[in-house]
Amino acid sequence: MPYLTSAVLGAALLCFTVLGLRARRADGPLDDYVTARNSQSAPTLGLSFLASGMGAWILFAPPEIGAFVGPLGLAGYAIGSALPFIVLGAFGPAIRRRLPEGRSIGEYAEACFGAGIRRWVALVSVLYMGCFLAAELTAIGAITGLLSDVPVALVVVGVAVATLLYTALGGLRASLATDRWQAWLLLALLGVVGGVALARLPELPAEAALPSIPAADALSVALTLVIAVTAANLFHQGYWQRVWAARDDRALGRGAWLGGGITVLVVAVVGGLGMLAAMAGVSLGEPPIPFFALLAEAPGWLALPALVLAVTLVASSVDTLQNGIASLVVAGSGRRGLSLRAARWVTVALMVPVVAIALQGLSVLRLFLIADLLCAAIVVPVLLGLWARMSAMAALAGGLAGLAGAVLPGWVASGSALDGLLAASFPGGVPTLPPFLGALLASSAVALLVAWWRPAAVRRTA
Structure with a gap:
């Protein structure tokens, strides 16, 4: 056989x-x-x-x-x-x-x-x-x-x-x-x-x-x-x-x-x-x-x-x-x-x-989840590149805010930044909503605010 x-x-x-x-x-x-x-x-x-x-x-x-x-x-x-x-x-x-x-x-x-x-x-x-x-x-x-x-x-x-x-x-x-x-x-x-x-x-x-x-x-x-x-x-x-x-x-x-x-x-x-x-x-x-x-x-x-x-x-x-x-x-x-x-x-x-x-x-599930979270932290700022006001500063600020937003829910719940970071690394290999939602909302909000406050002066061309 x-x-x-x-x-x-x-x-x-x-x-x-x-x-x-x-x-x-x-x-x-x-x-x-x-x-x-x-x-x-x-x-x-x-x-x-x-x-x-x-x-x-x-x-x-x-x-x-x-x-x-x-x-x-x-x-x-x-x-x-x-x-x-x-x-x-x-x-x-x-x-x-x-x-x-x-x-x-x-x-x-x-x-x-x-x-x-x-x-x-x-x-x-x-x-x-x-x-x-x-x-x-x-x-x-x-x-x-x-x-x-x-x-x-x-x-x-x-x-x-x-x-x-x-x-x-x-x-x-x-x-x-x-x-x-x-x-x-x-x-x-x-x-x-x-x-x-x-x-x-x-x-x-x-x-x-x-x-x-x-x-x-x-x-x-x-x-x-x-x-x-x-x-x-x-x-x-x-x-x-x-x-x-x-x-x-x-x-x-x-x-x-x-x-x-x-x-x-x-x-x-x-x-x-x-x-x-x-x-x-x-x-x-x-x-x-x-x-x-x-x-x-x-x-x-x-x-x-x-x-x-x-x-x-x-x-x-x-x-x-x-x-x-x-x-x-x-x-x-x-x-x-x-x-x-x-x-x-x-x-x-x-x-x-x-x-x-x-x-x-x-098992690569935990690595997968961490990679997914990194993507969730920057996906909205990247896609907003098609918006005329979006700048590199706004994209970078949004991405950094997304990473912080992923840690914030666990930090608030436990009172410890270290515990928040651990929760965002999915120690049990189980996907949970707060890190993903925090990353998505924080990156979107900060990218939009910075782009509105400091818009791109001149758009690059391909």
Whole structure:
């Protein structure tokens, strides 16, 4: 059985690699490598947003939220997962007009605020995407251990090498080409795996009820997830690349709504399975993993398509992250930029520490939450760069206020600044609303006040 599983997973990764390499432009310029500028239709962008946003996380987090928080928390997760696409779809046309030759969130920040803010924004973006990469590869290792006897390191390294091969050689076009097929494949596999697992779900007892968490607590979880997931994903360079890859503004808007709508549906369905598992009294495991607890009640053969689903989810997000980080480094290397060869080596080099971390099997949830909070502290000042009054001073003041606002709720509650700082680092690895809400409100208020008091004298041009 391990040999069959290894062969099937290898065949899936080989197919992704071939699809990616076929889409590459061997003699294309560096700009095409990182942006595929003005080339993609709305359906392609919609499927790409879906595939690149989906990852192995959907098999863990939404089912757990559904099982323990219920429909309100699940709605927050679904909306938060899709909202970044919608925001970029709405702001994207203005960003494209302001930066018609733009390539990255860093270049947008420099055009609005200068080189200092650019470095800050780029650092947060790389930190977030590095955590995302490590989390996805760690997750596929954990899923491999749950569902098969295949060596974990073999699958982790296999996914990293296969995606690295076609993204390093093919750039963004390779990622977009594989996204189309991966999106359809993951929807089909989710239908099969989820349908069979649901069919084997024990009959709901007469006393079955939704999770008993108070409505106020469920709403708090929902708001936390909306803020955290939306703010963090707005620093995902892979999504920003698609702003310039869109054929035109209309394609970008329609693609964003298409990807966002399907994402909401997928997260809601997968999370709903976790909720049904809890209501049916299925043993969710320790730590609880409702989706995989459902598979324990399903036929043994379902483990193979479930593992292929997991590999597809991870590959579709990892290739976007690889290309996104490389493009951010390329775009941030000065006006002369890097050569295409150097850009490819950057893509290879960035994966070495990520794979090393993933093979340790560590939990990266706390790092994820800290990165999310950093993003929440500066996301509004960064997006306000499109406002004519917004200045670098206002953006910097708003960002610093956001960091202070993240610590303030815990400080006020405990009376200790140190305890407030500890609370903002999520010591239990559990997302809580006060740091996120404090960061968002403080950064927004201070940025707006400073921009109104000391507006930008002369707007920079791209």
